[in-house]
Every structure is written in C-alpha cells, then in structure tokens.
Amino acid sequence: MTREALLPLAVLAALAVAPLAGFGGSYELTLLARAMILGMAAVSLSFLVGGAGLVSLGHAASLGVGAYAVAILDAHGVTEALIVLPVAVAAAAGFSLLTGAVAIRTSGVHFIMITLAFGQMAFFTTSSLAAYGGDDGYTLYGRTEVAGTRLLENRLAFHYICLGLLALTWGLCAMLLASRFGRVLRAARENAQRVEAVGLAPYPFRLVGYAIAGALGGLAGVLLANATEFVSPATLSWQRSGELLFMVILGGVGRLWGAILGALAFVLLETWLAEQMQHWKLVFGPLLVLAVLFLKGGLSGLVARRHG
Amino acid sequence: MAEPLLRLEDLRKHYGGLDVTDGVSLDVMPGEIHAVIGPNGAGKTTLIHEITGIVAPDSGRILFAGQDITRLSLPRRVRAGLARSFQITSIVAGFSARENVALAAQARSGSSFRFLRPASGEAVLNDTAMAALDLVGLADRAAVPAGTLSHGEKRALEIAIALATRPRLLLLDEPLAGAGPEETERLIALLKRLGADYTILLVEHDMQAVFALADRISVLVYGRVIATGTVPEIRGNAEVRAAYLGEDDA
C-alpha cells in the first residue's frame, strides 16, 4: 500500500477519534455531523465529476429528494429507518435516473445547465408542497427510528453512524471506479470516441453512474434531515449544488477522499467566518474565486504532495 | 468465389449539392489487404465515416459478413467484428498502454456492468492485453501512461486496441499518418505480419506503403471508385494516373 492510499484512512480515523479528543461537545458534534453528511454528498459528486466527467450543477436535488422523503413519510407517521432509508434512496435514484436520461444525452456546458435546470425544477416543486411546509419547510416530529429504537437521538451514536456511512460511500465509490464499470466511465471521461470504437456505448454506463451518485446523495439527504430535524427547499437550492461542487474542487478533483477534506474545510471555514462577521459571504466569495484560480489540485493535492 | 467479408453497395452521400460519395461499390474479400487510395477530397474520410457508422449514407447498403449493418451504431458494428483505428490517434491518454488494450478486451469478454472486482486484477483481460501489445511490439511499454508514448508507439497501440476487440475486419484509417521514416518502416512490417492473420481495409496516403502491402487497391476519385485491381493493374491504369497527375497540376 502506498503512503497516499493511507491518507483517506487517516482522515476517517481523525473523524473517529475527534469526539474523544476534545471535540465531543454538542456544538462540535453538530458541526462535524454536518461536515460528514455534506462530505458524503460531495464524495458522490466527486465520483461523477472526477470519475465520470459529469459536472452536475444539480446534485443538491438528490440530497433534497432524500431529505423530503424523510419529511413526507414523517408527516404520514412512518419513521422507521428500515422503511425510510430504502424509500429515500430509491426515490433519489429514480429522480436521477429520469433526469439523467435526458441530461446525459448532452455534454459539456449543456450538461451543466440542464442539471442546474432540473435541480431548480425539484426546488420549485418542493416550494409548492404546501402540505409539507411549502417555502417555510417542514419540522420533523423526531429523528428516524432504527428498528424501533431512538438510536439517532444519541449524538455520539449519530456521529459514528454518519462516519460509518461516509466511509461506506467513499469505499463504494472507490470500488466502483476501480471495477470494469468504472474503467468504462473513466475512459469515457477522457475519450468517449475511443470507448465507442472498442464497442461500448458510454450512455448506459454514465446513466447508471449518475443514478448511483443520486442514490448516495439521497442517503446523505436522509442524514441531513435527521441532523437538523428540519427540511426546507433551501436543502436543494442551486447554491447548495454550487457549494457541493466547490467542496469537490477545494478537496481536489480526481481524489475521492479529497471531497471529504473539502467538505470539512468548507463547513469549518463557513462557520468560522459567519461567527466573525455578518456579511461573511463578502469574504467567502472572493476566497472561492482565489481557490479556483490558485489552488489547482486542491487540498488533497497539497497533502499528497507533502506525504507522497 | 468466396463471399466478401465487407460489401459496399452503391453508397451515396450528398452535402449541399456536392456528391461526396457518389455510388461507391466495393468488396473486401476474406484474408486480403484491400487498400483505398485517392487524391485529397476524393471522399475517403466520408467513406470511412459511412463504414463505421458516424455518417449515415443517403442511400445504398453496407453488408458485413452477410449482415446489413447500414443503420447500426459504431459500438454495435465493433461488436459485430469491425474494428477501426483513427487517422488522428485516439487513445485514453491517462490510462497505461495495458489498460487501453484491457478496455478493448473487456468489451469482448463478458459484461462491462461489473461493479465489484478491480478490473486491473482480471488476469484474462491483462493476458489478452499483453498478447496484443506483444504482437505490436509494445510489451515492454505496457505500464507507461499512453499519453507519454512516442507517436509511432501510439499508432501501434491503436492497432493493439483494435486487435483486442477480436475483429474480423481491421479498418485502418491512415495508420502511417505523421510517422517518421523509421517508424513508418516498423509499422509497415507490423501491418505485413497482421495481414497474414487478418482481413484489412487500409486507407492510406503513402503510395509506397500501399504498393508494398496491398493485395488489391481501389482508387477513389470525386466520390467514385474509378478502378479496382492488383498493384500492377493499378500502376498500369491510365485513368488512375490521370487522376493523380491532375492533382499534381493543381
């Protein structure tokens, strides 16, 4: 195993010991949970962007579909994870499959704009769901139960569940990219014509990849709804999609675990800046521009170069 | 006489009043190296696009091993056994040479919708890839990122990729384009070796190479085949000479 292969494990290990190393307060745990959940969404987006070359500007929609599945089931009295989780993940995968079927026919700038448009479609749809709070959002009666127990109410348990699912997401995406399926995706990202000329049409591979990333985004959405016990259209605003992309590029495109680093850095920076000043976006926006212009390879690139 | 492996029947393609392919008919027999030559603007590129399914002909038929493939997509033609190389090298630059060929091997060996095992650990694919690389003389370059290979090596890699799809017909689109004199010599030797085992349709600018390799030659001028025959027949054909001299005058 090369030293670079150890780095993602080091990041996950740091998250595992964080509650025991002085970050076990409810404030810190809330922050870390948010970072890990957005990290899951960012890893699945990194799988799309860095793996399949599909730059989606609508990934927050899958997050939102997962979160709204929790809210809608909650409103109808269904709060059991064994039901909620598969329904939410299937809904997010289904949404991605349907929108992807159109979006993946296009490429480049078209793809970016169409995923953005579908994300907005989902956003406006949730805004008009008056029965589930409309614009104002929906407050859950309580966190989802796991096999009838209130396991998720325990902050520490929730921390490790988020961490476990984050590790699972990362492991799954890494496994997929290394497989035959992932090889086709990676090849098609660089040279789709070459893939066709060996007798494989990239479209179905991309579509399946898009649906898998959507499913993982939906999984993150379930956790996000539980973390805040609240769901609103803001969950799937296009700004959120932009933020997820930023986490991917901040962490470094081409390294899945970079997205975890990117999400951590993003959440911590955002929280810290917001505590310093009211108009923190005045600083955050230009920082984003500077990161894009000068931080090529992202944070994981910096770390890997130092330790590689 | 045996059935042709590839048969083009009266292919026609218009682009805004211009007959780019003006009723091309052509047979490629099993086992032969059949070259298509022609001056610039003769319609060679369009013809290749039609054979590989990038451009649909306005009328006419393409039969491959007796099957009508006129309306099939490029991937389906490749799966039927029609492999091609590109005039401008087309490889996955970020993959190693071996993974480029392994990708082609996996396309012909079971489903590519396999999600669990690392593809780089599949011995069957790697063995097929190494055999093809060995055949084109790239075995010792297998682990090198394909983007960093020399031009001639890239051309050879493309041929290895085509071979790994287990083709019944190799369609080589100017395989010598851009190669230096030494590389050209090596590539001609390679093509000659391949000619013993494969049916090849060769589109090439380099006359020397064509005369050295081809069993039969078809001459394309202004979208029409003006002559088909063996090397001596084509060399002695007055119409062909006129077409080429005409180009020289221009």
Next chain:
Amino acid sequence: MTTQLLLVQALNGLQLGILLFLVAAGLTLVFGVMDFINLAHGVQYMLGAYIGAALAAATGSFWWGLLLGLPAALAAGLVLEVLVFRHLYRRDHLAQVLATFGVILFLNEGVKVVWGAAPLQVPIPALLQGGIEIMPGLQYPIYRVAVLAAGVATGGLLWWLVERTRAGMLVRAGATNPQMVAALGVDVGRLFTLVFAFGAMLAGFAGILAGPIFSVEPGMGDNVLILAFVVIVIGGIGSIRGAFLAALLVGLIDTLGKSMAPDLLRLVLDPSAARQAGAALASMLVYVAMAAILAFRPAGLFPVRTG
C-alpha cells in the same frame, strides 16, 4: 378563464420573455464565442436594477437612471471581466462555474451591504404611467407595453449588429469556429472583452427595465439566470435568433402555466388539491418543456456549431 385575462397573461408572458431575451442574448454570445460558462451573468442583471434604482432615486428621474445606468452596467461588466473572468477562459467548465459562483456570493451580499436586504421599489416614470385600452374595456399598463417595445427594438438592433456589421460577423464566426477567427489574425482577447461588456450591458438594461415591475432585491438575478440558461439550451448555444424565440416561449409557458394550471386542474381535482398541484406543475412546466425539446434535439432548436 376569460379571453381578456388570457390576453393580459399572454402579454405578461411576452414581456417576461423579452426581459429573458435581453439577459440570454449576452449569455449565449459569451458561451458561443468563448465557450465560457458565466453564472455571474444573473447578478449583472441584478446590478443593473440596483444601479438604475439608485441613480433614479438620486437624480429623481427614471430616465437619468436609465441613461447613466447603462454605461455603469457596462463598466461593471468590464471590471469583472478584467478582475476575474479573463483568467478563466482557458480553464475547464468546472473552474468557470465555481469562480463565477464566488462572484455571485460576493455581489449578492455586496448589494445587501450597500442597499440593505429589503426590496427597493422603483416608481414608474410619469411619462409611462397609466394604462391603454388594448381591447374594449381592458386596460394594460403603458409601462409594460413600453418594455415590450424597447425589448423588441433592442432585439432588432442586436440582430442588425450581429448580422450586418463587421464585429457581428466576427462574433458569428467565433461562435461557429473560434480557431478560424484567431487564425484570421483577429485580436480574440479584445473581441471577447467587447462581447462580454456588451452582454453585461444588455443584462443591466433588462434589470433597469424590470425595476418598476418586479421588486429590486438581493438574489433577484439567480432565477433569471437559470431561466436564461433554459432559454439558451432550448434556443441552441450561440444563436441570437434561437435565444429570441426560446425566450418568448419560456416567458409564455411560465406565465400562462402559472395562471392556468390550477384552473385546468380544477376540472379534475378538488380546489385545494388543484391549487397545490397546479402550483407544483406550473413551476415544473418550463423544465419539462426543455426536457421534451432536448429529448428530440439535444443541441437545441437552432444549433450554431457544426461538427
């Protein structure tokens, strides 16, 4: 629904379409010529609205606001181009998306700092107050008619610029084949800057016109941006004609959908369910239309780039 209401809604839809066209025109040229995806184009619309509103308030005249606002919007576009966008032309789309996203965050927050988070109201200029009778007994606001006329006139001017002038020819050639234009020895950098600033000014113009109709508030550009994207995708990237027709189509679908969908659904659903489902359906309609068009024409209605 009465014919009168339908007519009013159709006019409102056309007028939304015209505003969308002004925003989309600059966007589609910037895409076409530079293959540059600029999310910040929407905030240029917002900036135009704010600058126009502020200048109108300061001078006491909408017309001075318009007259001074246009060069100000142009200048804002130039500043952004020089500071940020210029450094992104050679980068991939992902980098362009993110850097321009950063610009949006900054400017949306910036207008809050300068003008506050509350919406600004811009009074309709005295000259264009009141309504005209478009049908017996049916009044339509003069200002909205004027917006329609101004938009159509600008569209005509743009068509003339792009189709009949040398700069326009280069822009068209650039949208079809950028390498060729560079090979002709044209200073592509200057052409880019020109197109960019001009596009920013058009977006600003739309913002100034929109001021008296919609409220001027932070984030007002975001929705317009996304609708403008839909317009460009439907119309075909780089095509002014496509943008014009698609903008009118999107404006009509959006406006008529929002007013008619609940009524239509009431035929099959009970009123409260119809209202809710209608609202959801109406907000999806534009995107469904886009998906339907792309399913048949992936490059849009009027694709410019060949090959």
